[in-house]
Amino acid sequence: MSNSRKIRVIGGGLAGPEAALTAASLGCEVELYEMRREVDGKPVLTPAHQTTDFGELVCSNSLKSESPNTAPWLLKQEMRRAGSRLIALADETAVPAGHALAVDRVEFSRRIAEAIAAEPRITVIRDEVKTLDFGDDALTIVASGPLTSDALSTEIAKLTGAEHLAFYDSISPIVDAETIDMDRVYFAARWDKGTADYINCPMTREEYEVFLNALVTAEAAESKEWEKADYFEGCLPIEILAKRGPDTLRFGPMKPVGLRDPRTGKTPWAVVQLRKENLRADSYNLVGFQNHLKYGEQAKVLRLIPGLEDAKFLRYGQIHRNTYICSPRVLDERLRMKERSDLFFAGQISGVEGYTESIASGLLAGLYAATVAHGEEPVPAPRQTALGSLVNYITQADPKHFQPANITFDLLVPLEEETRRKVRDKKERHRMVCDRALAAFDDWWATQNRNPNKDSFDWRNSVRAGV
Template sequence: MQPIHVIGGGLAGTEAAWQIARAGIPVVLHEMRPLKQSPAHHSEHLAELVCSNSFGAQATDRASGLLHEELRQLGSIVIGKANQHQVPAGGALAVDRGVFSQDLTETLANHPLIELRRNEVTHIPEEGVVVLTTGPLTSEALSTDLLRLTGQAYMSFFDAASPIVVGDSINREVAFMASRYDRGEAAYLNCPMNREQYLQFWQSLCEAEQAELKDFERETAKFFEGCLPIEEMARRGEDTMRYGPLKPVGLFDARFGDFKDPDNKDKKPYAVVQLRQEDRAGNLWNIVGFQTNLRWGEQKRVFQLIPGLENAEFVRMGVMHRNTFINSPELLSAGLQFKTRPTLLAAGQLVGTEGYTAATAGGWLAGTNAARVALGQAPLTLPVTTMMGSLFDFISSAEPKHFQPMPPNFGILPALPTKIKNKRERYGKYCDRSLTDLLTWASQHSIQLKQRDLVVSA
């Protein structure tokens, strides 16, 4: 049988190669290091953890913990090794990253069906089954070939993204639905500010602490004058934001009367922060124009000064960093196959998922489906009630025009039949439903799960 080629030896590629070999199919795993180093990596090992040694919270009433558990039950090699090389980190799954990566490298290199090939792939193979897992630092040559395949409109080389909040955490007694000048259906949630509130927000934003961009990211960031960080916009002058993303023109809360009435001028907001619906169900909302390089703790502190967002629950913080990713809603199915070429699959941060565990989950699904395609079997999609299924459903069905990378979070899961106000209890119910549905799905597809006792919050 012809081998399947996996391009990229990060977490997604490592997981994909293992799942392909596990299905009895030979695989060639291409990794360009150490022949060619990326700007962020420091070793030649597979699955190197670049940013931190943590996979996130372990408890299954946390989004990352539920995703850990789904992957454990599905036989993930990456999560298995993470458990094996775990170090104390409170409630998080953290690892001795050097030992972790070295163990995975040796395990895959010694597998009889896996050939670890140290070379840079500059062109996507035209024949056979191929899995792309080249990550956010895809090499220039392969990025150029991806442009040929996808079209430039479907790729991004810098991730300038605004925070995303859970809809239920927005104070609807303050925020109101409206479109500017009442044009069309009301499509935005609007958080109005009076002058005093605006000036307090502006001052706090100007003083907030920024995260440092890496040297190779600063070069890319220079070209994004059109999507400046909101804090940089604030520093350019007291009213700059009011003539940009916070302009109040044409927006008025119907509860206070007709905005066209001159007598209502004093009731018009001084500034307005707009939120745009991020998913089909309206569970997630994007803070429009708030791409930012503030530290995450600072983002929460400052953005919760916005009226209506005082108790906002953030599922993704704003970011600005180097990140090559494709427009997955245009290009991929929920099984991570390219729509125009089903024998080509992709996973990891390249497809617009965020975080170590999400990259591993993508590797599991892309590797599993690559093996099934090679064997002439129908590819799999996971139930949308699971964290894995909802994540890949989101990246394949989001609005392409506004698509930005997404981490695992409970906001993308379908609502429960009965609304539960207590957040911990609600997340526990999400977990119960997910793992029950995963068991049923696995039984239907003859997939053996590795059952174990669940991890719950203290």
């Protein structure tokens, strides 16, 4: 094991630490680079980050659904079976969030830092990486995230031979729990599914119309270098959604369906949901309320929400750039650069979208790089699995229309036509897809490195044993 090639991981967000911890657990020496650091006692940050912590969650604190037989649940189940360190830490730092896996973001970051510090094979280097030509035989995993520095972005663009793409993402506001008027809100989970962990701010039709008018007329923050922001469709600012039609928000983040007010027995015209930020429940984020308004405008508009009239906002929404490569042109199914076999990509820069998806790509990149580091060729995750389907999308999509994606059933291999005709119930079909995926995952995992050579490196057992 000591003769394996060193692995260099660039990025301390979600994919990077997952890749580093995975590769280190497989006996590899790892250097983990993070450009956020302290210089002369002052933090050097990105436009979106507020700390230098590993795994800082800059948007919501949710890793999506834990409802069985949903696509996000399936992806996390596969990752749990693969021994994902960050998913395990997310489970340990979970806060009540109905049927979703949400974490105490501060505790989550702290646990990641502890795990990295406890791993003797990981060396942390707080510095900006500006080149990918290191002049050694180490393998490199680029997990620099959506806010990759200009210098490294330029370097990656030169290597890929393709123009970088970019979309713009937004951050939701966070409110001080003590400033919420609890007489005007109620606790409930949609359709009473899971525990009633969400605070719901109900709106009448009149209140909604006043809010909507204020939202669409509010002044946006200055765009500076981006005149025409190319937003990611899965995370649009609420003011953009509102301008698409008067009912767009009511069918989106303010959808009241399944959220009956227990005090009146009626379903409100619209609802704003608040989700716990931490176990202390002293702060809540406004679910789906990412925006790009001036802070003063946000204060005026958001205080029109029932229960938030006197709210203190701990953080306002903001916009930041998300940068990613055109993976279908650049990467193979092992997340390895087609033109440079020592270079892997993971996280949002590789074209996945979302916390869980970023961790998943980091897990795979760590596994694949470690396997190569030990002189073997990695076997990609099967297409039938959520892991394999996610990678299949980012490496096989139409490069002309490539856009980052979350894990959905649309990415998974559909059931055979005959089965779809026989099984009409959508939930049952999803269950069948999940069962097939987990079976395929187990078969893949159980057969890794069945090399008759007694010196062959068994990374499967090493990960599960936490070697």
